[in-house]
Amino acid sequence: MLKRGSKARFILITLLLLSPGLLTFFLLFFYPMMVTLTRSLRPEGEQIGWTLEHYVTFLAEPRAREVILLTFVLSIGAVLCSVLLSIPLGLALRQKLRAHRFYRLTMITPRVVPGLIGALGLLLLFGSRGWVNLFLIRFVPFVNEPISINYTIPGLILFYTWLYFPFIALTTLAALEGLDPAIEEAADVAGANRWQVLRHVVIPLITPAILAGSVLTFMAAFGAFSIPLIAGGNHRPLSVEIYRQIDFTPARWSAASARAMIMAVLQVIFLTIYMRVLRRPIT
Amino acid sequence: MPDYMIELRDVTKRYGDLVANDNVTLQIRRGELMTLLGPSGCGKTTALRCITGHNIPDEGRVFIDGEDVTDVPTYKRELGMVFQSFALFPHMTVFGNVEFPLMIRRMNKAERREWVMDALRMIRMEEYEDHYPRQISGGQQQRVGLARALVYRPKVLLLDEPLSNLDAKLREEMRFEIRDLIDRLGITAVYVTHDQAEALALSDRVAVRNAGHIEQVGMPDEIYDLPQTRFVADFIGLSEFLAGTLSAVHTEERTATVAVDGLEIHVPATPEMAPGRKVLFFIRPNDIELLPASQESGINVFVGVVEKKTYLGDRSDYRVRVSEGLELRVQTDGKVRFEEGENVKVHLPIPHCRVIVE
Ligand SMILES: Nc1ncnc2c1ncn2[C@@H]1O[C@H](COP(=O)(O)OP(=O)(O)O)[C@@H](O)[C@H]1O
Ligand SMILES: [Mg+2]
Numbered sequence: 001m002l003k004r005g006s007k008a009r010f011i012l013i014t015l016l017l018l019s020p021g022l023l024t025f026f027l028l029f030f031y032p033m034m035v036t037l038t039r040s041l042r043p044e045g046e047q048i049g050w051t052l053e054h055y056v057t058f059l060a061e062p063r064a065r066e067v068i069l070l071t072f073v074l075s076i077g078a079v080l081c082s083v084l085l086s087i088p089l090g091l092a093l094r095q096k097l098r099a100h101r102f103y104r105l106t107m108i109t110p111r112v113v114p115g116l117i118g119a120l121g122l123l124l125l126f127g128s129r130g131w132v133n134l135f136l137i138r139f140v141p142f143v144n145e146p147i148s149i150n151y152t153i154p155g156l157i158l159f160y161t162w163l164y165f166p167f168i169a170l171t172t173l174a175a176l177e178g179l180d181p182a183i184e185e186a187a188d189v190a191g192a193n194r195w196q197v198l199r200h201v202v203i204p205l206i207t208p209a210i211l212a213g214s215v216l217t218f219m220a221a222f223g224a225f226s227i228p229l230i231a232g233g234n235h236r237p238l239s240v241e242i243y244r245q246i247d248f249t250p251a252r253w254s255a256a257s258a259r260a261m262i263m264a265v266l267q268v269i270f271l272t273i274y275m276r277v278l279r280r281p282i283t
Numbered sequence: 284m285p286d287y288m289i290e291l292r293d294v295t296k297r298y299g300d301l302v303a304n305d306n307v308t309l310q311i312r313r314g315e316l317m318t319l320l321g322p323s324g325c326g327k328t329t330a331l332r333c334i335t336g337h338n339i340p341d342e343g344r345v346f347i348d349g350e351d352v353t354d355v356p357t358y359k360r361e362l363g364m365v366f367q368s369f370a371l372f373p374h375m376t377v378f379g380n381v382e383f384p385l386m387i388r389r390m391n392k393a394e395r396r397e398w399v400m401d402a403l404r405m406i407r408m409e410e411y412e413d414h415y416p417r418q419i420s421g422g423q424q425q426r427v428g429l430a431r432a433l434v435y436r437p438k439v440l441l442l443d444e445p446l447s448n449l450d451a452k453l454r455e456e457m458r459f460e461i462r463d464l465i466d467r468l469g470i471t472a473v474y475v476t477h478d479q480a481e482a483l484a485l486s487d488r489v490a491v492r493n494a495g496h497i498e499q500v501g502m503p504d505e506i507y508d509l510p511q512t513r514f515v516a517d518f519i520g521l522s523e524f525l526a527g528t529l530s531a532v533h534t535e536e537r538t539a540t541v542a543v544d545g546l547e548i549h550v551p552a553t554p555e556m557a558p559g560r561k562v563l564f565f566i567r568p569n570d571i572e573l574l575p576a577s578q579e580s581g582i583n584v585f586v587g588v589v590e591k592k593t594y595l596g597d598r599s600d601y602r603v604r605v606s607e608g609l610e611l612r613v614q615t616d617g618k619v620r621f622e623e624g625e626n627v628k629v630h631l632p633i634p635h636c637r638v639i640v641e
Contacts, residue, residue: 182370188357189335189364189441190384190431196358200383204374 033264040257045250054258068266071237073153074228075221078160079214082168085161086210087203090172104173108166115163115226122159123150123231151233159227164217171213175206208277215274219267238263287346288313288439288471289334294343296329303329305495306343316465316472320482321492322518327475330492331443334473336360348438363432367444369424371416377403377427378412384435402430405464422453429461433468440465440472446481458484479519483507491515513563513639522565523612529560529638541638544609549583550636563639568614570635573601576626583631587611589621603629 043051058064089107093100110118126132128146136143149155179202187197225239232240238259245256289311296304303326311317319327332338333345336357344353352360371380381402385395403409406426416424425445432440445461446454462485465472476482482489483503490500493514499506510516513524527543532552539552541564548564556562576586587603590610601613601621611629621627 180368180370182366182368183372185335185337185357186364186366186370186428186431187372187383189360189362191358191361191387191435192383193356193358196387200387201372205372 036257036260036264039254040261042254044252044254054255055262058255058258058262067236067238067241068262070153070235071222071239071263074156074160074237075218075224077157078164078221079168079218081157081161082165082217083172083210083214085165086169086172087206089169090176091198091202093173094176107169110163111166116230118163119159119227119230122162126150126155126158150231151235153235156228156232156235159231160221160224163224163227164221167217167220168210168213171209172206175209176202178209179205211277212274215270215277219270219274222267222270223263286313287311288315288348289473290346291330291333292344292346294330294333294340294345296326296333296338296340302495304333304340307495307497309490309497309500311471311473314469314471315487316462316474316485318474318476318482318486318489319492320476320479320489320518323477324494325492326495327477327492328443331441331473331475334439334441335362335364361435361438363435363437363440365425365428365432365440365442365445367447369416369421369428369448371424371427371431373416375415376412377408377414377416377419380416380427381430381434383431388435398434399430402434405433406430406460421449422457425449425457426460429464433464433470436468436470438471440470441475442472443475444477445474447476447478454481461485483519491518493518510637511639513565516565516637516639520567522567523571525564525609527562527564529556529558529562529640531558532556538633539638545606546585546609548631548636549633550638551633553638553640555640556638561641563641565637565639566631566635568600568612569598570632571611571613572630572632573603573613573615573621574628574630576628578628580628581630583633583636584628585631587627587629589623589625589627592621592623603627605629 040054041050041052043049043053089103093103113121124130126149128148132149133146136147137145149158183205184197184201187201188194192200223239224237225243228235228237228240229243236244242256242259242263245252245259287310289309291307291309294304294307295302307326307330309317309330319330321327329338333340334347336352336355340353344351346352347360347362372383375383378399381399382395385398390398400409400412403412406429408423408426408430411419411423411427416427419427425448428445442461446457449457458481461474474482474485483506486503488500488502489506491498491506491514499511499515501509506515507519510519516522517524525543527541527548530540530542530547532539534552537552538549539556541548541550541562543564550564574584578584585605587605589601590604591602593600595614596617598614598616599620601615603611603613605611613629
């Protein structure tokens with residue numbers, strides 16, 4: 001029942017509808033990527049010639065492996081901590097306990113505070129004279145002097161967790177609230193205690209959602225910048241490493257670009273894994 | 284002392300101001316199938332959840348097999364339950380679902396397999412052991428639900444509207460399948476439904492519920508033929524209710540007459556009847572006989588005019604005006620037909636005439 005010429009019109013309309021998206025993609029993604037790629041292959045400060053030296057020198061440094069490893073440790077650590085925290089929190093919140101709306105709101109505040117301010121606040125809170133240490137010294141036996149948290153890797157993971165927890169928590173909570181309560185009731189009538197219901201029914205059922213949320217959060221954490229810049233001290237993940245190249249005078253744009261490309265490749269690999277995770281049948 | 288498998292003793296359960304179960308007492312005998320029947324929202328599920336332990340009664344005690352389980356957690360109560368939404372574990376296969384209760388009980392692998400396959404054979408689903416719930420139909424899912432509930436041979440089987448999510452034809456088939464299974468296993472069962480046909484067809488006894496309490500407990504034919512309250516009569520099939528006054532009791536004929544809107548209707552007599560008492564007379568529309576106007580008069584035969592006729596396929600539904608203020612609803616099988624405006628006679632057979640003394 002297609003009218004003559006309607007197919008051509010259909011294609012035209014489709015193109016028109018797609019054009020803002022295509023344009024944005026080109027301007028905001030494809031173009032900068034190409035510029036960065038080209039830059040990373042030019043000798044430093046030159047507009048002509050091709051070289052792989054920026055990749056080679058960076059990857060040959062023993063520091064390179066450390067930087068990449070640290071980037072992984074921080075982002076995976078943050079995701080794992082967030083997941084582990086979000087499950088008990090989600091289980092508690094879905095009971096609609098008193099003031100659960102307030103807790104929900106509190107949960108997402110780290111996303112409202114600008115990263116920079118958050119990082120400074122955390123440094124103050126966890127510093128040797130911050131409230132956390134004062135509390136530990138005052139109330140926890142055998143803690144007599146401040147514990148150093150700031151500028152350590154565990155401390156950095158803690159800060160990352162603070163920043164990325166809301167994403168994971170929201171996913172976990174949504175997954176938990178999406179479960180049919182009858183399924184859990186079926187399990188406990190069948191003889192499973194609370195722990196067994198959690199282990200055999202609840203966790204397996206929310207895992208696909210948590211995995212999907214985790215990979216996205218991992219990718220965001222992989223590129224985290226303000227927290228490690230301010231609160232990282234000597235621990236510099238890739239993002240800070242890239243920034244440092246630009247901070248030289250004259251700025252080392254090619255070296256920075258090469259590192260950025262390495263980071264991009266690693267992220268694409270993770271995106272691929274993410275797609276795989278999503279394609280698994282989620283029941 | 285009678286041997287009850289389940290006993291609710293003065294159980295009250297409130298949700299805020301709403302009393303979902305108001306001082307309910309219910310005794311279920313060993314090996315019987317008891318149905319909780321009532322309209323949606325009358326607290327059937329709440330009562331069932333007091334048995335499973337998902338609801339803790341605010342007052343009263345719950346006994347299973349003679350033991351006070353009011354404070355025993357659900358997982359220790361050794362029950363089997365079938366849900367309206369099937370509630371299969373979506374991440375486990377049919378086999379895994381049925382195996383779950385045995386796995387939790389740490390039965391060894393080989394024995395488990397045997398028990399699961401026995402249960403699957405019982406519901407004719409053994410070929411589907413590797414399927415996931417989403418790959419099988421609703422009816423099949425509910426059969427797996429049954430197998431999962433029965434596989435570990437629980438003391439009691441609880442079913443909460445197990446057929447409500449299935450289409451009409453399947454519902455009727457599975458009714459018999461469930462009854463059959465329960466008979467074969469000799470298990471005690473509590474069946475919750477709002478469908479009176481289902482309740483009458485399946486049950487050994489029926490508890491008819493109304494807004495938080497039980498109106499009447501009895502065998503299906505008792506509930507149907509001798510409802511004790513207006514609610515029960517109304518809920519179990521259509522009934523015509525007419526307010527009247529007892530005008531006479533005829534001891535030797537074991538009948539009484541009720542004056543209803545100028546008509547004298549004869550009804551079976553019961554001990555509590557005394558002339559002058561207000562009563563509620565009722566009769567089911569399909570128990571009334573519709574006769575041609577030429578028919579002789581007699582006891583409980585009245586003249587009327589067909590006001591309206593509705594054709595229902597296997598039956599016809601008539602509204603017959605019997606007197607100025609009285610219109611009766613009559614349902615007949617399709618054989619004898621009357622037209623609107625036709626003069627007819629209606630016969631109310633005495634055995635079908637019921638009276639509730641108020
Ligand atoms: N968890 C609950 N919180 C508040 N009210 C509830 C809850 N569960 C049930 N109710 C109310 O209690 C009444 C009885 O519910 P239910 O036992 O589910 O009835 P039925 O199974 O007979 O349809 C209904 O009015 C229902 O709205
Ligand atoms: Mg219900």
